[in-house]
Amino acid sequence: MHAQVLKDYTDGTLHLTSVVKxxxxxxxxxxxxxxxxxNPIDTKIRAGVAPYAMPVxxxxxxxxxxxxxxxxGEGVSRFKIGDEVYGLTGGVRGLPGTLAEYSAVDADLLxxxxxxxxxxxxxxxxxxxxxxxxxxxxxxxVQRGQRVFVQGGAGGVGHVAVQIAIAHGAHVFAxxxxxxxxxxxxxxxxxxxxxxxxxEQIVSExxxxxxxxxxxxxxxxxxxxxxxxxxxxxGHVVSCAAFGVHNLAAGSLRCVTLSGVFVLLPMLNxxxxxxxxxxxxxxxxLAEEGKLKPLVDxxxxxxxxxxxxxxxxxxxxxxxxxxxxxxx
Numbered sequence: 001m002h003a004q005v006l007k008d009y010t011d012g013t014l015h016l017t018s019v020v021k022x023x024x025x026x027x028x029x030x031x032x033x034x035x036x037x038x039n040p041i042d043t044k045i046r047a048g049v050a051p052y053a054m055p056v057x058x059x060x061x062x063x064x065x066x067x068x069x070x071x072x073g074e075g076v077s078r079f080k081i082g083d084e085v086y087g088l089t090g091g092v093r094g095l096p097g098t099l100a101e102y103s104a105v106d107a108d109l110l111x112x113x114x115x116x117x118x119x120x121x122x123x124x125x126x127x128x129x130x131x132x133x134x135x136x137x138x139x140x141x142v143q144r145g146q147r148v149f150v151q152g153g154a155g156g157v158g159h160v161a162v163q164i165a166i167a168h169g170a171h172v173f174a175x176x177x178x179x180x181x182x183x184x185x186x187x188x189x190x191x192x193x194x195x196x197x198x199x200e201q202i203v204s205e206x207x208x209x210x211x212x213x214x215x216x217x218x219x220x221x222x223x224x225x226x227x228x229x230x231x232x233x234x235g236h237v238v239s240c241a242a243f244g245v246h247n248l249a250a251g252s253l254r255c256v257t258l259s260g261v262f263v264l265l266p267m268l269n270x271x272x273x274x275x276x277x278x279x280x281x282x283x284x285x286l287a288e289e290g291k292l293k294p295l296v297d298x299x300x301x302x303x304x305x306x307x308x309x310x311x312x313x314x315x316x317x318x319x320x321x322x323x324x325x326x327x328x
Contacts, residue, residue, distance in 0.1 A: 001018070001019060001020075001021040001100060001101040001102050002016060002017070002018060002019075002100070002101050002303060003016075003017055003019050003060045003097075003099060003100035003101065004016055004017075004060065004061060004062070004097075004099035004100070004303065004306045004307075005017040005019065005058050005059065005060055005061075006045075006046055006057055006058065006059055006060075006061050007057055007058045008057065009046075009047070009048030009054070009057065010048065012046050012047055012048070013307065014046070014061065014099070014306050014307045014310070016303070016304055016306075019060070019100070021101075021102050022096065022102060022103065022104040023071060023104065024070075024071040024072060024073035024076075024104055025073050025074075025104060026073050026074040026075050027073060027074070027075050027076060027106060027107055027108070028073040028076070028104050028105055028106055028107060029069045029070075029071065029072050029073060029076055029079050029085070029104075029105055029107050029110065030069070030070045030071035030072075030073075030102060030103070030104050030105075031065060031067040031068065031069060031070065031085060031089075031102065031103050031104075031105050031110075032067050032068045032069075032070045032101065032102055032327055033065050033066075033067040033098055033100060033101060033102060033103055033326040033327055034066055034067045034068065034119040034123075034325075034326060034327050034328065035065065035066045035067070035119040035120045035122070035123035035323050035324065035325055035326060036062045036064060036065055036097075036098040036099050036123060036303075036306075036323065036324045036326050037063070037064030037065070037066075037098075037123040037124045037125070037126065037127070037321055037322075037323050037324075038062075038063075038064075038309055038310065038313050038321070038322045038323065038324065039063055039064065039127045039128070039156065039313075039321075040156075040313060041053065041063060041092075041127070041264070042061055042062065042063055042091060042310065042313070043310050043313050043314050045061060045091065045092065046061060046310060052264075052268070053092040053093060053264055053268065054092075054093075055091070055092060055093050055094060055095075055097075056094075059091075059096075059097065060090075060091070060096050060097040060098075060099060060100050060103075061091045061097040061099055062090065062091045062097035062098030062099035062100070062306075062324075063088055063089070063090065063091040063092070063097070063098060063126075063127055064086075064087070064088055064089070064098060064123050064124070064125070064126045064127050065086065065087065065089055065090075065098035065103060065105075065123055065126075066084070066085070066086040066113055066119040066120075066122035066123035067084070067085065067086075067103075067119070067326075067327070068082065068083070068084055068085070069081055069082060069083040069084075069085055070102065073107070076107045078107060078110075078277075079107060079110065079112075083112060084112065084113040084119075084122075085110045085111065085112060085113055086110065086111065086113045086122040086123060086125065086126055086280065087105065087109045087110040087111060087126050087276070087277070087280060088109060088126035088127045088130055088263070088267070088276060089103060089105045089106070089109050089110070089126075089267075090103060090105065090267075092264055092267055092268060093267070093268055095267055098326075099303065099306050099324065099326070100326070101303070101326060101327055106273055107277075108273040108274040108276065108277050109266075109267070109273050109276050109277055110277055110280070111277050111280030111281045111283070111284055112281075112284055113284070114283070114284045114287035114288050114292075115288060116287060116288055116290075117287055117294070120296055120323045120325070121293075121294050121296055122294075123323050124294040124295075124296050124320070124321035124323050125160070125280075125283055125287075125292075125294050125321075126280060126283075127156075127263060128156040128157045128159075128160045128294075128321065129160050129164075129279070129280065129283045129292075130263050130276055130279055130280070131157045131160075131240045131261055131263040132157050132158075132160040132161035132164050132216070133164055133279050133282065133283075134261050134263060134279070135161070135216055135238035135239075135240060135259065135261045136148075136161060136164050136165055136168070136214070136216060136238065137164070137168070139236075139238055139259035139261065140214050140216075140236040140238050140257075140259065142164070142165055142168045142170055142214060143168065143169070143170070143213075144168060144169030144170065145169060145170070145171070146170045146171070146212075146213035146214055147170070147171050147173065147206070147207055147212045147213050147214075148165040148170040148171065148172045148173070148212060148213065148214045148215070148216065149172075149173050149174070149202075149206075149207070149212040149214070149215040149216070149227070149230050149231070150162050150165070150172060150173070150174040150175070150189065150215075150216045150218070151174075151175050151194070151215065151216065151217045151218055151219050151223045151226070151227060152174075152175060152176075152217075152218040152219045152223070153172075153174025153175055153176045153183075153184040153187075153189055153191065154174075154176040154177075154180035154183040154184055154295075155218055155219075156218075156320075156321055157218040157240055158174065158216075158218045159183065159184075159187060159294075159295050159320075160292070160294070161216050161218065162174050162184065162187045162188070162189045163187050163188075163286070163291065163292050163293070164286075164292075165214075165216075166187070166188045166189065166291075167286055167291045167292070170213075170214075171190075172188065172189035172190070173189060173190045173192055173202075173206045173207075173212070174189040174190070174191060174192065175191075175192045175193075175194035175223075176191050176192070176193070176194070177193065177194070177195060178193050178195070178196075180319075181193065183295065183319075187293075190206065192206070199226040199229060199230055202230065203229075203230055207230070207232070210232045211229075211230060211231045211232030211233070211235055211254075212230055212231050212232065212235060213231065213232065213235055213236070214231065214235060214236045214237075214238070215227040215230045215231050215235070215236075215237045215238070216237075216238045216239075216240075217237065217238070217239040217240075217241060217242070218239075218240055218241060219241055220239065220241030220242060220243060220244060221241075221244055223241075224237075224239050224241065224242055224244070224246055225246060225247070225250075227239065228246070228248065228250050228251035228256060228258070229250045229251070231251075231254075231256055232254075233254040233255055233256075234254070234255050234256070234257075235254075235256055235257070236256070236257045236259065237251065237256055237257065237258045237259070238258075238259045238260075238261060239258070239259075239260055239261070240260075240261040240262075240263070242258075242260045294320070294321060295319070295320030295321065296320050296321050296323055297312070297318040297319055297320045297321060297322045297323070298319070299312060299318070299322065300325060301322075301323075301324045301325065302324070302325055303324060303325070303326045303327075305324070306324050309322050309323075309324050
């Protein structure tokens, strides 16, 4: 089969290579990959700046996939040949990536693809949905009627977090640039231009000067600092970008809970993988109920053009998730 292989972290060049087609081992299914979703972590791995996730080279990269089950390994009963599936499945440490025509995948990491989404749309969802759900639902237990503040509401994780919170009956306010305000509004949230509004103004205008029940920071840096002062006393801050040094005093003085989300952990240590499959089953249900729609960038890349897709992600110019067409 053909796959995009990284041979050297210092070079960072993907090489379209002919490699041995895998088979399905115990607990695995062999997926014919139709589409591979790209995430910022993919570009960090390729650049050699994600030591917690980087595989030994040479390696096939790519984290998200959507495709069709070709073989079912011993002990797998959830899927059958011909099922359309999707998941966050590889491209880290020893797990083979999704920029390949076929991938042998731990069946626990997969769910049936939503019937009303295309393969490209499905491939755009797994990492961002899992990240958003683990923060909002697993950690913060988002509730109907709560006021939820999403920082980066038009981004990959952000636009999905908005939709999950709204599906749970929350009132959602989300930061975005003026150019992307319509994206946030279309998903049912109130857009806030972060470039022209201070966090104090946001809390005063949208949270009665008291604070939001819950804030989800998808940006990190100063945005996480703002999140810590955006919630009310005993409120909850979730961040999937808490990789810097922060002064927690402002939040601690008001008994704020801070939860970090690192969605790759079950893939890296092997624990909790079945929960990823369970979460994606919720994603399928929401999508089929019309409550979840991924934002997919309009650029179309083939497997041969995967390097260009990486470049678009790195440029920050993509509008929505970048997806590579692998097969048909």
